Amino acid sequence: MHTQPTHAETVFTYGSPALKFGAGAAEEIGFDLSRLGVRRVLVITDPQIAATGHPQRIADRMAAYGIEAHVFDGVHIEPTDTSMTKAIEYAQGSGPWDAFVAVGGGSSIDTAKAVNLLTTNPGELMDYINAPVGAAKPPSKPLKPLVAVPTTTGTGAESTTICVLDVLSLKVKTGISHAWLRPTMAVVDPLLTVTQPPEVTASAGMDILCHALESYTARHYTSYERKTPEQRVPYCGSNPISDMWSEQALRLLSRSFRTAVRDPENLQARTEMALAATMAGLGFGNAGVHIPHANAYPIAGRVRDYHAPGYPGDEPLVPHGMSVSLTAPEAFRFTFPAAPDRHVRAAELLDPGLERPDDPAEYLPAALLRVMQDIGIPNGVGAVGFAASDVPDLVDGALKQQRLLSTAPRPVSGEDLEQIFTRSLSLW
Numbered sequence: 294m295h296t297q298p299t300h301a302e303t304v305f306t307y308g309s310p311a312l313k314f315g316a317g318a319a320e321e322i323g324f325d326l327s328r329l330g331v332r333r334v335l336v337i338t339d340p341q342i343a344a345t346g347h348p349q350r351i352a353d354r355m356a357a358y359g360i361e362a363h364v365f366d367g368v369h370i371e372p373t374d375t376s377m378t379k380a381i382e383y384a385q386g387s388g389p390w391d392a393f394v395a396v397g398g399g400s401s402i403d404t405a406k407a408v409n410l411l412t413t414n415p416g417e418l419m420d421y422i423n424a425p426v427g428a429a430k431p432p433s434k435p436l437k438p439l440v441a442v443p444t445t446t447g448t449g450a451e452s453t454t455i456c457v458l459d460v461l462s463l464k465v466k467t468g469i470s471h472a473w474l475r476p477t478m479a480v481v482d483p484l485l486t487v488t489q490p491p492e493v494t495a496s497a498g499m500d501i502l503c504h505a506l507e508s509y510t511a512r513h514y515t516s517y518e519r520k521t522p523e524q525r526v527p528y529c530g531s532n533p534i535s536d537m538w539s540e541q542a543l544r545l546l547s548r549s550f551r552t553a554v555r556d557p558e559n560l561q562a563r564t565e566m567a568l569a570a571t572m573a574g575l576g577f578g579n580a581g582v583h584i585p586h587a588n589a590y591p592i593a594g595r596v597r598d599y600h601a602p603g604y605p606g607d608e609p610l611v612p613h614g615m616s617v618s619l620t621a622p623e624a625f626r627f628t629f630p631a632a633p634d635r636h637v638r639a640a641e642l643l644d645p646g647l648e649r650p651d652d653p654a655e656y657l658p659a660a661l662l663r664v665m666q667d668i669g670i671p672n673g674v675g676a677v678g679f680a681a682s683d684v685p686d687l688v689d690g691a692l693k694q695q696r697l698l699s700t701a702p703r704p705v706s707g708e709d710l711e712q713i714f715t716r717s718l719s720l721w
C-alpha cells in the first residue's frame with residue numbers, strides 16, 4: 294500500500310464545463326454561442342458521423358442566430374499527430390474562427406481541443422504534448438469557446454482537460470493535458486447517439502465502465518502529499534464528489550448497457566448511457582484513472598494485425614474502450630486488497646443480481662467478465678493479436694504511463710504489470 298504522506302493532502306478540486314443535456318439539446322447551440330458574441334464557427338467531425346447528417350444540421354441551425362458555420366469532416370478515428378496537424382492547418386487556413394463545435398466521439402472532441410489550442414497559441418503539437426514525449430508547455434494565450442457534442446456514449450471527453458493522440462513516428466499514444474483544454478460547454482443530446490453502431494456502443498460503453506471503476510478505486514486524495522496551489526493538477530484522486538458520479542454511472546450501466554448494444558433504437562437505454570458517460574466523465578475527469586487505462590496505451594499503440602469490427606477502414610485498430618477493458622478484470626483483482634469495500638460496492642452496483650463468489654476479490658472481476666461476454670468484447674489481449682512473447686513490450690509501454698499508474702490505490706511494479714498482462718492474454 295502507499296506510504297503515509299508526511300503532510301497529508303486536505304484539499305480536493307472539481308472542475309466541469311457548463312452542461313446542456315437531453316433530447317433536442319443540440320438544436321440550441323446557436324443561441325448559446327450567440328450570447329458569447331460568436332459569429333464564425335468551425336464544426337469539427339469525422340466522415341462517418343458527417344454521413345449521418347447531424348453535423349450539417351447542427352451547423353444549419355446556428356444560422357438562425359446570425360452565425361456562419363462551416364463543417365470540417367476530416368477527423369481521423371483514434372487521432373494521430375499527422376491527422377491533428379491536418380485539421381489544425383485547415384482551421385488556420387480558413388480562419389479566423391470565433392469558436393469551435395466538436396460533433397462526434399472522443400476522436401472529434403480531442404481533435405477540436407488540439408485545433409483550438411494551436412489556432413490560438415504559437416508553435417506546434419510537440420511543444421504542448423506531455424513530457425517526456427513532448428515539451429509539455431502550458432498555453433500562454435486564452436483559447437476560444439469550444440462546445441463539445443458527443444455522439445458516442447463513452448469517453449466523457451466533453452468534460453475533460455485532456456486530448457489523446459498517437460505520435461506515429463514514435464509509435465506511442467500520449468496526450469496534452471491542461472485545464473484550458475476543457476470544453477466551455479458540453480451539449481449531450483441522446484438523439485445523436487442512436488446511429489452509433491453496436492460495436493462502438495459496446496467498446497465506448499466499456500470506456501464508461503472503466504472510467505467509473507477506476508476513479509472509484511483511485512488512490513484517495515488524502516493519501517497524497519499536500520500540494521501547493523501551483524502544483525495542483527486536474528486529477529486529484531478519489532473524493533466524495535467524484536465518488537457520487539462514479540456510483541451513479543455504475544447504476545445506469547447496470548440497467549442500460551446491454552440493452553443499448555442489443556436494441557440501438559431504445560431511446561431510454563440510449564439516454565441512460567449518455568447520462569452514464571457524462572457522469573463518469575465528470576468523475577474521472579477530476580479523480581483520474583489508473584492501471585486499465587495505463588495498459589490500454591501500449592495495447593492500442595502496438596497492435597499489429599487486429600482491426601475491430603464495426604470501425605471504419607482496415608488498418609490495425611483496437612479502439613480505446615476495448616483496449617482499456619482487456620486488462621481490467623485482472624487489474625481489479627490486483628487492486629482489491631487496497632480498498633476491498635469499494636471493489637465490492639462497485640460490483641454490487643454494476644451487477645446486483647450476480648451470485649456472490651466465496652472470495653470477495655472475485656466479485657468485481659466476475660461482474661466485469663459477464664458484461665464483456667454479453668456485449669461481445671474479445672477474450673483478452675491474446676484475442677487482439679498479442680502473444681506471451683509480447684508481454685515485456687506491453688509492460689514497458691504501460692510503465693511509461695506513470696501519471697496514470699501513480700493514481701492506482703497501491704504501488705504497481707513492472708512485475709505486477711507482467712502478471713496482469715499475462716493473466717489477461719485469455720480471460721475466459
Ligand SMILES: NC(=O)c1ccc[n+]([C@@H]2O[C@H](COP(=O)([O-])OP(=O)(O)OC[C@H]3O[C@@H](n4cnc5c(N)ncnc54)[C@H](O)[C@@H]3O)[C@@H](O)[C@H]2O)c1
Pocket residue numbers: 339340341342345370371372397398399400401403444445446447448449450453454455456457458485486487488489490493496497500604605613614
Ligand atoms: N479526452 C478524453 O478525455 C478521452 C477519454 C477517453 C478516450 N479518449 C479518446 O477518444 C477516442 C475514442 O473516442 P470514442 O470511443 O468516443 O469513439 P470515436 O470518436 O473514435 O468514434 C468511433 C467510431 O464510431 C463512429 N460514430 C461515433 N458516433 C456515431 C454516431 N452517433 N453515429 C454513427 N457513427 C458514429 C465514428 O465515426 C467512428 O467510426 C480515442 O482516441 C481515445 O483515446 C479521450
Ligand SMILES: [Zn+2]
Pocket residue numbers: 448500504586613617
Ligand atoms: Zn477512457
